[in-house]
Amino acid sequence: MAETAPEAEQTSPAEGETRRDFLVLAAGAMGAVAVVGIAWPLIETMNPSADVLALASAEVDLSPIEVGQSITVMWRGKPVFVRQRTPAEIEQAATVDLADLPHPETDEERVQRAEWLIMVGVCTHLGCIPLGQKLGDPRGDFDGWFCPCHGSHYDTSGRIRVGPAPRNLDIPEYQFLNDTLVRIG
Protein backbone atom coordinates (compact mmCIF):
# COMPACT_ATOMS: atom_id res chain seq x y z
CA MET A 1 0.00 0.00 0.00
CA ALA A 2 2.74 2.39 0.95
CA GLU A 3 4.29 2.09 -2.46
CA THR A 4 1.15 2.53 -4.50
CA ALA A 5 -0.24 5.44 -2.53
CA PRO A 6 1.98 8.23 -3.89
CA GLU A 7 1.45 6.89 -7.35
CA ALA A 8 -2.32 7.20 -7.02
CA GLU A 9 -2.00 10.71 -5.68
CA GLN A 10 0.04 11.73 -8.66
CA THR A 11 -2.21 10.30 -11.33
CA SER A 12 -5.67 10.80 -9.88
CA PRO A 13 -6.03 14.59 -9.67
CA ALA A 14 -5.62 14.80 -13.42
CA GLU A 15 -8.74 12.67 -13.80
CA GLY A 16 -10.66 14.79 -11.31
CA GLU A 17 -10.85 11.99 -8.76
CA THR A 18 -8.76 11.68 -5.67
CA ARG A 19 -8.28 9.19 -2.92
CA ARG A 20 -10.06 11.68 -0.70
CA ASP A 21 -13.15 11.64 -2.93
CA PHE A 22 -13.18 7.89 -2.69
CA LEU A 23 -12.75 7.94 1.08
CA VAL A 24 -15.54 10.51 1.48
CA LEU A 25 -17.85 8.42 -0.66
CA ALA A 26 -16.96 5.16 1.06
CA ALA A 27 -17.28 6.65 4.53
CA GLY A 28 -20.57 8.32 3.54
CA ALA A 29 -21.90 5.03 2.22
CA MET A 30 -20.88 3.22 5.40
CA GLY A 31 -22.55 5.97 7.42
CA ALA A 32 -25.75 5.55 5.44
CA VAL A 33 -25.65 1.78 5.96
CA ALA A 34 -25.14 2.32 9.68
CA VAL A 35 -28.09 4.73 9.90
CA VAL A 36 -30.37 2.31 8.09
CA GLY A 37 -29.04 -0.56 10.18
CA ILE A 38 -29.89 1.26 13.39
CA ALA A 39 -33.18 2.74 12.16
CA TRP A 40 -34.52 -0.62 10.99
CA PRO A 41 -34.75 -2.36 14.40
CA LEU A 42 -35.93 0.87 16.04
CA ILE A 43 -38.81 1.15 13.58
CA GLU A 44 -39.54 -2.58 13.89
CA THR A 45 -40.07 -2.19 17.65
CA MET A 46 -43.35 -0.46 16.87
CA ASN A 47 -44.76 -3.44 14.95
CA PRO A 48 -47.07 -5.96 16.68
CA SER A 49 -45.20 -7.82 19.42
CA ALA A 50 -45.09 -11.61 19.79
CA ASP A 51 -47.96 -11.80 22.29
CA VAL A 52 -50.19 -9.73 20.04
CA LEU A 53 -49.39 -12.01 17.11
CA ALA A 54 -49.99 -15.11 19.28
CA LEU A 55 -53.63 -14.13 19.83
CA ALA A 56 -54.27 -14.33 16.15
CA SER A 57 -56.98 -17.02 16.07
CA ALA A 58 -60.39 -17.54 17.66
CA GLU A 59 -62.87 -20.46 17.68
CA VAL A 60 -66.60 -19.85 17.36
CA ASP A 61 -69.42 -22.24 18.26
CA LEU A 62 -72.14 -21.80 15.65
CA SER A 63 -74.83 -23.99 17.24
CA PRO A 64 -76.69 -21.26 19.18
CA ILE A 65 -77.03 -18.97 16.17
CA GLU A 66 -80.51 -19.08 14.66
CA VAL A 67 -81.37 -18.38 11.07
CA GLY A 68 -81.38 -14.60 10.59
CA GLN A 69 -79.32 -14.04 13.72
CA SER A 70 -75.88 -12.47 13.96
CA ILE A 71 -73.25 -12.62 16.64
CA THR A 72 -70.10 -10.56 17.09
CA VAL A 73 -66.88 -12.18 18.27
CA MET A 74 -63.53 -10.57 18.98
CA TRP A 75 -60.58 -11.52 16.85
CA ARG A 76 -57.31 -9.59 16.97
CA GLY A 77 -59.07 -6.83 18.89
CA LYS A 78 -61.59 -6.42 16.10
CA PRO A 79 -65.21 -7.50 15.89
CA VAL A 80 -66.00 -10.36 13.51
CA PHE A 81 -69.59 -10.60 12.32
CA VAL A 82 -70.95 -14.15 12.09
CA ARG A 83 -74.41 -14.30 10.55
CA GLN A 84 -76.62 -17.22 9.60
CA ARG A 85 -78.32 -15.68 6.61
CA THR A 86 -81.94 -16.25 5.65
CA PRO A 87 -82.67 -17.81 2.22
CA ALA A 88 -84.02 -14.42 1.11
CA GLU A 89 -80.75 -12.71 2.00
CA ILE A 90 -78.70 -15.35 0.20
CA GLU A 91 -80.94 -14.97 -2.83
CA GLN A 92 -80.59 -11.17 -2.71
CA ALA A 93 -76.80 -11.40 -2.42
CA ALA A 94 -76.45 -13.89 -5.24
CA THR A 95 -78.61 -12.07 -7.80
CA VAL A 96 -76.86 -8.70 -7.74
CA ASP A 97 -75.44 -7.51 -11.04
CA LEU A 98 -71.67 -7.25 -10.53
CA ALA A 99 -71.63 -4.10 -12.67
CA ASP A 100 -73.55 -2.32 -9.88
CA LEU A 101 -70.81 -2.95 -7.34
CA PRO A 102 -68.04 -0.48 -6.50
CA HIS A 103 -65.89 -3.47 -5.50
CA PRO A 104 -67.14 -6.37 -7.63
CA GLU A 105 -67.11 -9.73 -5.89
CA THR A 106 -69.63 -12.52 -6.23
CA ASP A 107 -71.36 -13.83 -3.14
CA GLU A 108 -69.69 -17.25 -3.64
CA GLU A 109 -66.26 -15.67 -3.41
CA ARG A 110 -67.18 -14.24 -0.03
CA VAL A 111 -68.59 -17.30 1.74
CA GLN A 112 -67.52 -20.91 2.21
CA ARG A 113 -71.05 -22.07 3.06
CA ALA A 114 -73.83 -19.91 1.69
CA GLU A 115 -75.78 -19.68 4.97
CA TRP A 116 -72.77 -18.55 7.03
CA LEU A 117 -71.46 -15.07 6.33
CA ILE A 118 -68.28 -14.45 8.33
CA MET A 119 -66.51 -11.13 7.95
CA VAL A 120 -64.54 -8.48 9.82
CA GLY A 121 -67.05 -5.98 11.17
CA VAL A 122 -64.93 -2.94 10.53
CA CYS A 123 -65.95 -0.37 7.98
CA THR A 124 -63.27 -0.20 5.29
CA HIS A 125 -63.58 3.58 5.22
CA LEU A 126 -62.19 4.71 8.57
CA GLY A 127 -62.68 1.73 10.84
CA CYS A 128 -66.04 2.31 12.56
CA ILE A 129 -68.26 -0.65 13.46
CA PRO A 130 -71.22 -0.79 11.05
CA LEU A 131 -74.71 -1.18 12.55
CA GLY A 132 -76.96 -4.10 11.64
CA GLN A 133 -75.94 -6.81 14.09
CA LYS A 134 -78.76 -6.20 16.55
CA LEU A 135 -82.49 -6.26 16.03
CA GLY A 136 -83.68 -2.73 15.44
CA ASP A 137 -80.36 -1.47 14.11
CA PRO A 138 -80.58 0.47 10.86
CA ARG A 139 -79.38 -1.88 8.15
CA GLY A 140 -78.95 0.57 5.33
CA ASP A 141 -80.60 0.70 1.91
CA PHE A 142 -79.45 -2.82 1.01
CA ASP A 143 -80.65 -4.73 4.09
CA GLY A 144 -77.12 -5.52 5.25
CA TRP A 145 -75.09 -3.17 7.41
CA PHE A 146 -74.92 0.60 7.73
CA CYS A 147 -71.95 2.59 9.00
CA PRO A 148 -73.18 5.61 10.95
CA CYS A 149 -69.91 7.50 10.80
CA HIS A 150 -69.85 8.51 7.16
CA GLY A 151 -72.86 6.72 5.73
CA SER A 152 -71.55 3.58 3.99
CA HIS A 153 -74.25 1.03 3.06
CA TYR A 154 -73.33 -2.67 2.86
CA ASP A 155 -75.51 -5.41 1.35
CA THR A 156 -76.40 -8.89 2.62
CA SER A 157 -73.01 -10.15 1.48
CA GLY A 158 -71.17 -7.30 3.26
CA ARG A 159 -70.35 -5.61 -0.02
CA ILE A 160 -70.09 -1.84 -0.21
CA ARG A 161 -72.94 -0.41 -2.30
CA VAL A 162 -73.18 3.29 -1.49
CA GLY A 163 -70.89 5.56 0.53
CA PRO A 164 -67.22 6.46 0.94
CA ALA A 165 -65.89 3.00 1.89
CA PRO A 166 -63.52 1.78 -0.83
CA ARG A 167 -63.78 -2.00 -0.25
CA ASN A 168 -66.25 -4.66 0.75
CA LEU A 169 -66.05 -5.73 4.39
CA ASP A 170 -62.95 -7.91 4.73
CA ILE A 171 -63.29 -11.69 4.94
CA PRO A 172 -60.93 -13.16 7.54
CA GLU A 173 -59.20 -16.48 7.01
CA TYR A 174 -61.37 -19.15 8.60
CA GLN A 175 -62.12 -22.83 8.37
CA PHE A 176 -65.01 -25.03 9.44
CA LEU A 177 -63.64 -27.57 11.92
CA ASN A 178 -67.02 -29.29 11.80
CA ASP A 179 -70.61 -28.27 11.13
CA THR A 180 -70.91 -26.16 14.27
CA LEU A 181 -67.36 -25.05 14.95
CA VAL A 182 -65.33 -22.55 12.98
CA ARG A 183 -61.83 -21.28 13.57
CA ILE A 184 -61.07 -17.70 12.56
CA GLY A 185 -57.45 -16.80 11.81
Place this chain on the structure above:
Amino acid sequence: MSTPVPRNRLAQWIEYRLPIFSWTNAQLIDYPTPRNLNYWWNFGSLAGVMLVVQLLTGVLLAMHYTPHVSMAFDSTEHIMRNVEWGWLLRYLHANGGSMFFVVIYIHLFRGLYYGSYKAPRELLWLFGVVILMLMMGSAFMGYVLPWGQMSFWAATVITNLLSAVPWIGDTLVTWLWGGFSVDNPTLTRFYSLHYLFPFLIVALVFLHLWALHHRKSNNPLGIEIKSPKDTIPFHPYYTAKDMVGFGVMFFVLAIFVFYLPNMLGEVINYVPADPLRTPHIVPEWYFLPHYAILRAVPDKLGGVVAMLAAVVILFFMPWLDNSKVRSARFRPIYKQFFWVFLADCVVLGWVGANPPAGSFILIGRLATAYYFAHFIIIVPLIARFERPRALPESIHQAVLKKGGGGEPAPAAKMERP
Protein backbone atom coordinates in the same frame (compact mmCIF):
# COMPACT_ATOMS: atom_id res chain seq x y z
CA MET B 1 -29.65 51.96 23.96
CA SER B 2 -27.67 51.10 27.00
CA THR B 3 -25.71 47.91 27.20
CA PRO B 4 -25.89 47.15 30.87
CA VAL B 5 -22.77 45.89 32.52
CA PRO B 6 -23.88 43.95 35.54
CA ARG B 7 -22.60 45.52 38.74
CA ASN B 8 -22.86 42.37 40.79
CA ARG B 9 -19.57 40.47 40.88
CA LEU B 10 -21.22 37.07 40.43
CA ALA B 11 -23.26 38.40 37.50
CA GLN B 12 -20.07 39.77 35.95
CA TRP B 13 -18.38 36.40 36.42
CA ILE B 14 -21.28 34.70 34.61
CA GLU B 15 -21.59 37.36 31.92
CA TYR B 16 -17.92 36.92 31.00
CA ARG B 17 -18.47 33.19 30.46
CA LEU B 18 -22.01 33.21 29.10
CA PRO B 19 -23.35 36.64 28.07
CA ILE B 20 -26.81 35.90 29.37
CA PHE B 21 -27.44 39.34 30.85
CA SER B 22 -26.61 41.30 27.72
CA TRP B 23 -28.45 38.74 25.66
CA THR B 24 -31.59 39.04 27.78
CA ASN B 25 -31.31 42.79 27.58
CA ALA B 26 -30.94 42.76 23.81
CA GLN B 27 -33.77 40.27 23.19
CA LEU B 28 -36.31 41.07 25.88
CA ILE B 29 -35.69 44.54 27.28
CA ASP B 30 -34.10 46.93 24.80
CA TYR B 31 -35.25 44.76 21.88
CA PRO B 32 -36.44 47.32 19.29
CA THR B 33 -40.09 46.72 18.39
CA PRO B 34 -42.25 48.67 15.93
CA ARG B 35 -44.02 51.39 17.87
CA ASN B 36 -47.38 50.81 16.19
CA LEU B 37 -48.17 47.18 17.12
CA ASN B 38 -51.84 46.68 17.95
CA TYR B 39 -53.46 44.09 20.20
CA TRP B 40 -53.43 41.44 17.48
CA TRP B 41 -49.69 41.26 18.13
CA ASN B 42 -50.39 39.95 21.63
CA PHE B 43 -51.24 36.51 20.38
CA GLY B 44 -47.70 35.28 19.81
CA SER B 45 -46.76 35.74 23.43
CA LEU B 46 -50.18 34.48 24.49
CA ALA B 47 -49.43 31.27 22.57
CA GLY B 48 -46.11 31.04 24.40
CA VAL B 49 -47.90 31.37 27.73
CA MET B 50 -50.39 28.67 26.76
CA LEU B 51 -47.52 26.35 25.83
CA VAL B 52 -46.08 26.83 29.31
CA VAL B 53 -49.51 26.23 30.90
CA GLN B 54 -49.89 22.98 28.93
CA LEU B 55 -46.37 21.79 29.75
CA LEU B 56 -46.77 22.51 33.44
CA THR B 57 -50.22 20.96 33.87
CA GLY B 58 -49.25 18.09 31.57
CA VAL B 59 -46.14 17.14 33.51
CA LEU B 60 -48.16 17.14 36.74
CA LEU B 61 -51.00 15.12 35.19
CA ALA B 62 -48.49 12.54 33.97
CA MET B 63 -47.55 11.89 37.62
CA HIS B 64 -51.05 10.54 38.28
CA TYR B 65 -52.09 9.03 34.97
CA THR B 66 -51.60 5.37 33.95
CA PRO B 67 -51.29 4.62 30.23
CA HIS B 68 -52.87 1.18 30.11
CA VAL B 69 -56.18 0.22 28.50
CA SER B 70 -57.51 -1.25 31.73
CA MET B 71 -56.44 1.69 33.89
CA ALA B 72 -56.34 4.81 31.73
CA PHE B 73 -60.01 5.70 32.12
CA ASP B 74 -60.00 4.97 35.84
CA SER B 75 -56.79 6.88 36.43
CA THR B 76 -58.33 9.89 34.70
CA GLU B 77 -61.28 9.67 37.08
CA HIS B 78 -58.79 9.14 39.92
CA ILE B 79 -57.24 12.47 38.98
CA MET B 80 -60.70 14.07 38.96
CA ARG B 81 -61.86 12.64 42.30
CA ASN B 82 -58.89 11.75 44.49
CA VAL B 83 -55.87 13.79 43.49
CA GLU B 84 -55.54 17.10 45.33
CA TRP B 85 -56.62 19.79 42.87
CA GLY B 86 -56.62 17.09 40.20
CA TRP B 87 -59.84 18.44 38.72
CA LEU B 88 -58.16 21.81 38.28
CA LEU B 89 -55.14 20.26 36.57
CA ARG B 90 -57.22 18.25 34.16
CA TYR B 91 -59.73 20.98 33.36
CA LEU B 92 -56.90 23.47 32.85
CA HIS B 93 -55.11 21.06 30.53
CA ALA B 94 -58.21 20.07 28.54
CA ASN B 95 -59.59 23.59 28.18
CA GLY B 96 -56.05 24.95 27.87
CA GLY B 97 -55.74 22.93 24.66
CA SER B 98 -58.76 24.73 23.26
CA MET B 99 -57.48 28.09 24.44
CA PHE B 100 -54.14 27.33 22.78
CA PHE B 101 -55.91 26.71 19.47
CA VAL B 102 -58.01 29.90 19.80
CA VAL B 103 -54.84 31.90 20.32
CA ILE B 104 -52.92 30.14 17.54
CA TYR B 105 -55.73 30.52 15.00
CA ILE B 106 -56.00 34.26 15.75
CA HIS B 107 -52.20 34.49 15.49
CA LEU B 108 -52.33 32.72 12.12
CA PHE B 109 -55.11 34.91 10.71
CA ARG B 110 -53.26 37.99 12.02
CA GLY B 111 -50.32 36.86 9.89
CA LEU B 112 -52.56 36.36 6.86
CA TYR B 113 -54.18 39.79 7.27
CA TYR B 114 -51.00 41.80 7.74
CA GLY B 115 -48.86 39.79 5.32
CA SER B 116 -46.47 38.64 8.03
CA TYR B 117 -45.49 35.63 5.89
CA LYS B 118 -43.81 37.77 3.23
CA ALA B 119 -40.10 38.31 2.66
CA PRO B 120 -37.99 38.34 4.70
CA ARG B 121 -40.19 36.36 7.10
CA GLU B 122 -40.92 33.23 5.05
CA LEU B 123 -38.96 30.89 7.33
CA LEU B 124 -40.59 32.45 10.36
CA TRP B 125 -43.93 31.56 8.79
CA LEU B 126 -42.84 28.03 7.86
CA PHE B 127 -41.72 27.30 11.43
CA GLY B 128 -45.11 28.56 12.56
CA VAL B 129 -46.94 26.13 10.28
CA VAL B 130 -44.77 23.26 11.53
CA ILE B 131 -45.66 24.27 15.09
CA LEU B 132 -49.34 24.21 14.12
CA MET B 133 -48.97 20.68 12.74
CA LEU B 134 -47.18 19.44 15.86
CA MET B 135 -49.92 21.04 17.95
CA MET B 136 -52.54 19.18 15.98
CA GLY B 137 -50.69 15.91 16.52
CA SER B 138 -50.29 16.57 20.23
CA ALA B 139 -53.92 17.57 20.65
CA PHE B 140 -55.12 14.44 18.88
CA MET B 141 -52.92 12.07 20.88
CA GLY B 142 -53.74 13.82 24.13
CA TYR B 143 -57.44 13.41 23.44
CA VAL B 144 -56.91 9.64 23.18
CA LEU B 145 -55.34 9.29 26.64
CA PRO B 146 -58.51 9.34 28.84
CA TRP B 147 -59.57 6.24 26.88
CA GLY B 148 -63.25 7.11 26.72
CA GLN B 149 -65.50 6.22 23.82
CA MET B 150 -64.64 9.34 21.85
CA SER B 151 -60.93 8.87 22.59
CA PHE B 152 -60.96 5.34 21.25
CA TRP B 153 -62.99 6.07 18.15
CA ALA B 154 -61.16 9.26 17.32
CA ALA B 155 -57.95 7.22 17.47
CA THR B 156 -59.49 4.54 15.26
CA VAL B 157 -60.84 6.90 12.63
CA ILE B 158 -57.80 9.17 12.45
CA THR B 159 -55.23 6.36 12.34
CA ASN B 160 -57.33 4.68 9.67
CA LEU B 161 -56.74 7.74 7.50
CA LEU B 162 -53.29 6.28 6.89
CA SER B 163 -54.81 3.13 5.42
CA ALA B 164 -55.69 5.29 2.41
CA VAL B 165 -52.01 5.34 1.43
CA PRO B 166 -51.73 3.21 -1.71
CA TRP B 167 -50.01 -0.19 -1.43
CA ILE B 168 -48.51 0.13 2.06
CA GLY B 169 -51.53 1.64 3.83
CA ASP B 170 -52.54 -1.43 5.85
CA THR B 171 -48.95 -2.28 6.83
CA LEU B 172 -48.47 1.31 7.92
CA VAL B 173 -51.59 1.30 10.09
CA THR B 174 -50.64 -2.02 11.73
CA TRP B 175 -47.22 -0.56 12.48
CA LEU B 176 -48.74 2.59 13.91
CA TRP B 177 -51.16 0.60 16.09
CA GLY B 178 -48.62 -2.00 17.14
CA GLY B 179 -51.38 -4.53 16.61
CA PHE B 180 -54.44 -5.23 14.52
CA SER B 181 -56.61 -2.57 16.08
CA VAL B 182 -56.28 0.42 18.38
CA ASP B 183 -55.27 -1.24 21.65
CA ASN B 184 -52.79 -1.04 24.52
CA PRO B 185 -49.67 -0.66 22.34
CA THR B 186 -51.38 2.26 20.59
CA LEU B 187 -52.25 3.94 23.89
CA THR B 188 -48.74 3.65 25.30
CA ARG B 189 -47.06 5.03 22.18
CA PHE B 190 -49.53 7.90 21.98
CA TYR B 191 -48.75 8.69 25.59
CA SER B 192 -45.03 8.67 24.86
CA LEU B 193 -45.42 10.90 21.79
CA HIS B 194 -47.89 13.21 23.53
CA TYR B 195 -45.13 13.84 26.06
CA LEU B 196 -42.47 14.27 23.37
CA PHE B 197 -44.24 16.60 20.93
CA PRO B 198 -44.52 19.64 23.22
CA PHE B 199 -40.75 19.62 23.57
CA LEU B 200 -40.38 19.51 19.81
CA ILE B 201 -42.74 22.49 19.78
CA VAL B 202 -40.48 24.27 22.26
CA ALA B 203 -37.52 23.68 19.93
CA LEU B 204 -39.48 25.06 16.97
CA VAL B 205 -40.68 28.03 19.00
CA PHE B 206 -37.01 28.78 19.61
CA LEU B 207 -36.35 28.77 15.85
CA HIS B 208 -39.54 30.79 15.27
CA LEU B 209 -38.35 33.44 17.72
CA TRP B 210 -34.81 33.40 16.41
CA ALA B 211 -36.09 34.17 12.92
CA LEU B 212 -38.44 36.80 14.37
CA HIS B 213 -35.76 38.60 16.32
CA HIS B 214 -33.37 38.48 13.40
CA ARG B 215 -35.78 40.30 11.07
CA LYS B 216 -37.94 41.93 13.76
CA SER B 217 -41.71 42.05 13.98
CA ASN B 218 -43.98 42.96 11.11
CA ASN B 219 -46.50 45.65 12.05
CA PRO B 220 -49.98 46.84 11.07
CA LEU B 221 -48.57 49.10 8.35
CA GLY B 222 -46.50 46.26 6.92
CA ILE B 223 -43.50 48.50 6.24
CA GLU B 224 -40.02 47.80 7.51
CA ILE B 225 -38.35 49.56 10.40
CA LYS B 226 -36.26 52.30 8.81
CA SER B 227 -34.81 54.17 11.75
CA PRO B 228 -34.70 53.91 15.54
CA LYS B 229 -37.53 56.43 15.58
CA ASP B 230 -39.83 53.69 14.27
CA THR B 231 -39.24 51.51 17.30
CA ILE B 232 -39.75 51.45 21.02
CA PRO B 233 -38.05 49.07 23.43
CA PHE B 234 -39.89 45.85 24.13
CA HIS B 235 -39.80 46.51 27.85
CA PRO B 236 -41.80 48.15 29.35
CA TYR B 237 -44.03 49.01 26.40
CA TYR B 238 -44.90 45.60 25.03
CA THR B 239 -44.33 43.65 28.21
CA ALA B 240 -47.06 45.88 29.65
CA LYS B 241 -49.29 45.52 26.62
CA ASP B 242 -48.85 41.72 26.72
CA MET B 243 -49.88 41.71 30.37
CA VAL B 244 -53.25 43.15 29.36
CA GLY B 245 -53.64 40.29 26.91
CA PHE B 246 -52.62 37.71 29.53
CA GLY B 247 -55.27 39.08 31.85
CA VAL B 248 -58.02 38.85 29.23
CA MET B 249 -56.94 35.37 28.12
CA PHE B 250 -56.77 33.94 31.63
CA PHE B 251 -60.15 35.51 32.37
CA VAL B 252 -61.68 33.66 29.41
CA LEU B 253 -59.84 30.43 30.31
CA ALA B 254 -61.06 30.73 33.91
CA ILE B 255 -64.68 31.04 32.75
CA PHE B 256 -64.34 27.73 30.96
CA VAL B 257 -62.29 25.94 33.62
CA PHE B 258 -64.51 26.98 36.52
CA TYR B 259 -67.97 27.32 35.00
CA LEU B 260 -68.09 25.39 31.71
CA PRO B 261 -65.34 22.77 32.05
CA ASN B 262 -67.03 20.22 29.81
CA MET B 263 -68.72 22.50 27.32
CA LEU B 264 -66.13 21.89 24.62
CA GLY B 265 -65.85 18.15 25.32
CA GLU B 266 -68.19 15.31 24.45
CA VAL B 267 -70.37 13.62 27.07
CA ILE B 268 -69.75 10.23 25.48
CA ASN B 269 -66.07 10.46 26.44
CA TYR B 270 -67.15 9.81 30.03
CA VAL B 271 -68.08 6.29 28.89
CA PRO B 272 -65.10 3.89 28.87
CA ALA B 273 -63.79 2.85 25.46
CA ASP B 274 -65.75 0.01 23.87
CA PRO B 275 -64.18 -1.49 20.74
CA LEU B 276 -67.52 -3.04 19.74
CA ARG B 277 -69.68 0.06 19.70
CA THR B 278 -69.06 3.14 17.59
CA PRO B 279 -70.68 6.31 18.93
CA HIS B 280 -71.56 9.31 16.80
CA ILE B 281 -68.14 10.80 16.17
CA VAL B 282 -67.50 14.53 16.19
CA PRO B 283 -63.99 15.95 16.45
CA GLU B 284 -63.03 18.74 18.83
CA TRP B 285 -64.05 22.18 17.56
CA TYR B 286 -60.56 23.06 16.35
CA PHE B 287 -60.56 20.18 13.87
CA LEU B 288 -64.07 20.74 12.51
CA PRO B 289 -63.01 22.63 9.35
CA HIS B 290 -60.52 19.90 8.51
CA TYR B 291 -63.14 17.24 9.19
CA ALA B 292 -65.54 19.01 6.82
CA ILE B 293 -62.87 19.00 4.11
CA LEU B 294 -62.19 15.29 4.71
CA ARG B 295 -65.87 14.49 4.20
CA ALA B 296 -66.35 16.86 1.28
CA VAL B 297 -64.39 14.59 -1.06
CA PRO B 298 -66.36 11.43 -1.88
CA ASP B 299 -63.21 9.34 -2.18
CA LYS B 300 -61.23 7.94 0.75
CA LEU B 301 -57.73 8.77 -0.47
CA GLY B 302 -58.91 12.04 -2.02
CA GLY B 303 -60.49 13.13 1.25
CA VAL B 304 -57.35 12.40 3.24
CA VAL B 305 -55.16 14.20 0.70
CA ALA B 306 -57.49 17.24 0.71
CA MET B 307 -57.49 17.41 4.48
CA LEU B 308 -53.68 17.30 4.67
CA ALA B 309 -53.39 19.74 1.78
CA ALA B 310 -55.58 22.21 3.65
CA VAL B 311 -52.81 22.59 6.24
CA VAL B 312 -49.81 22.06 3.97
CA ILE B 313 -50.98 24.77 1.56
CA LEU B 314 -50.25 27.32 4.27
CA PHE B 315 -46.54 26.63 3.68
CA PHE B 316 -46.85 28.06 0.18
CA MET B 317 -48.58 31.29 1.13
CA PRO B 318 -45.36 33.39 0.87
CA TRP B 319 -44.98 32.33 -2.76
CA LEU B 320 -48.65 32.30 -3.75
CA ASP B 321 -49.01 35.94 -2.75
CA ASN B 322 -46.62 37.98 -4.86
CA SER B 323 -47.93 41.38 -3.85
CA LYS B 324 -45.15 43.67 -2.70
CA VAL B 325 -47.45 45.24 -0.11
CA ARG B 326 -47.82 43.30 3.11
CA SER B 327 -50.61 44.81 5.12
CA ALA B 328 -54.24 44.39 4.05
CA ARG B 329 -54.76 47.99 5.19
CA PHE B 330 -53.29 49.06 1.87
CA ARG B 331 -54.77 46.21 -0.16
CA PRO B 332 -58.44 47.04 -0.77
CA ILE B 333 -59.26 43.81 -2.64
CA TYR B 334 -57.18 41.37 -0.62
CA LYS B 335 -58.75 42.81 2.52
CA GLN B 336 -62.25 41.85 1.36
CA PHE B 337 -61.24 38.38 0.28
CA PHE B 338 -59.46 37.88 3.60
CA TRP B 339 -62.80 38.27 5.37
CA VAL B 340 -64.53 36.02 2.85
CA PHE B 341 -61.86 33.40 3.49
CA LEU B 342 -62.28 33.69 7.25
CA ALA B 343 -66.04 33.29 6.81
CA ASP B 344 -65.41 30.26 4.61
CA CYS B 345 -63.36 28.64 7.39
CA VAL B 346 -66.20 29.28 9.85
CA VAL B 347 -68.69 27.73 7.41
CA LEU B 348 -66.41 24.68 7.10
CA GLY B 349 -66.37 24.38 10.88
CA TRP B 350 -70.16 24.58 10.99
CA VAL B 351 -70.49 21.91 8.28
CA GLY B 352 -67.97 19.72 10.12
CA ALA B 353 -70.14 19.84 13.23
CA ASN B 354 -73.18 18.55 11.35
CA PRO B 355 -73.90 15.11 9.89
CA PRO B 356 -72.95 14.74 6.23
CA ALA B 357 -76.48 14.73 4.84
CA GLY B 358 -78.80 16.92 2.81
CA SER B 359 -77.61 20.41 2.01
CA PHE B 360 -74.58 20.08 4.30
CA ILE B 361 -72.93 17.91 1.66
CA LEU B 362 -73.28 20.60 -1.00
CA ILE B 363 -72.31 23.45 1.33
CA GLY B 364 -69.30 21.46 2.53
CA ARG B 365 -68.14 20.84 -1.04
CA LEU B 366 -68.56 24.45 -2.10
CA ALA B 367 -66.78 25.71 1.01
CA THR B 368 -63.94 23.23 0.46
CA ALA B 369 -63.59 24.28 -3.18
CA TYR B 370 -63.52 27.92 -2.10
CA TYR B 371 -60.91 27.19 0.58
CA PHE B 372 -58.45 25.90 -2.01
CA ALA B 373 -59.49 28.44 -4.64
CA HIS B 374 -58.56 31.19 -2.19
CA PHE B 375 -54.97 30.00 -2.09
CA ILE B 376 -54.50 28.73 -5.61
CA ILE B 377 -56.54 31.20 -7.69
CA ILE B 378 -57.75 34.22 -5.75
CA VAL B 379 -54.60 35.21 -3.85
CA PRO B 380 -52.25 34.99 -6.88
CA LEU B 381 -54.72 36.88 -9.07
CA ILE B 382 -55.23 39.66 -6.53
CA ALA B 383 -51.46 40.02 -6.20
CA ARG B 384 -51.29 40.51 -9.93
CA PHE B 385 -54.17 42.89 -10.59
CA GLU B 386 -54.76 44.80 -7.37
CA ARG B 387 -53.63 48.42 -7.10
CA PRO B 388 -52.50 48.89 -3.51
CA ARG B 389 -52.97 52.22 -1.77
CA ALA B 390 -49.96 54.42 -1.15
CA LEU B 391 -47.79 53.30 1.76
CA PRO B 392 -46.70 55.78 4.41
CA GLU B 393 -43.11 56.97 4.41
CA SER B 394 -42.26 55.42 7.72
CA ILE B 395 -43.83 53.99 10.82
CA HIS B 396 -43.13 57.00 13.02
CA GLN B 397 -44.50 59.48 10.47
CA ALA B 398 -47.72 57.51 10.10
CA VAL B 399 -48.09 57.15 13.85
CA LEU B 400 -47.45 60.81 14.59
CA LYS B 401 -49.77 62.01 11.82
CA LYS B 402 -52.56 59.85 13.20
CA GLY B 403 -51.84 61.12 16.70
CA GLY B 404 -52.79 64.64 15.48
CA GLY B 405 -49.69 66.56 16.52
CA GLY B 406 -46.81 67.06 14.11
CA GLU B 407 -44.41 67.29 16.97
CA PRO B 408 -41.49 64.92 16.63
CA ALA B 409 -41.48 62.35 19.33
CA PRO B 410 -38.88 62.93 21.98
CA ALA B 411 -36.92 59.94 20.87
CA ALA B 412 -34.76 59.83 23.94
CA LYS B 413 -37.82 59.70 26.14
CA MET B 414 -39.27 56.80 24.22
CA GLU B 415 -36.31 54.74 25.23
CA ARG B 416 -36.18 52.81 28.42
CA PRO B 417 -36.98 55.23 31.24
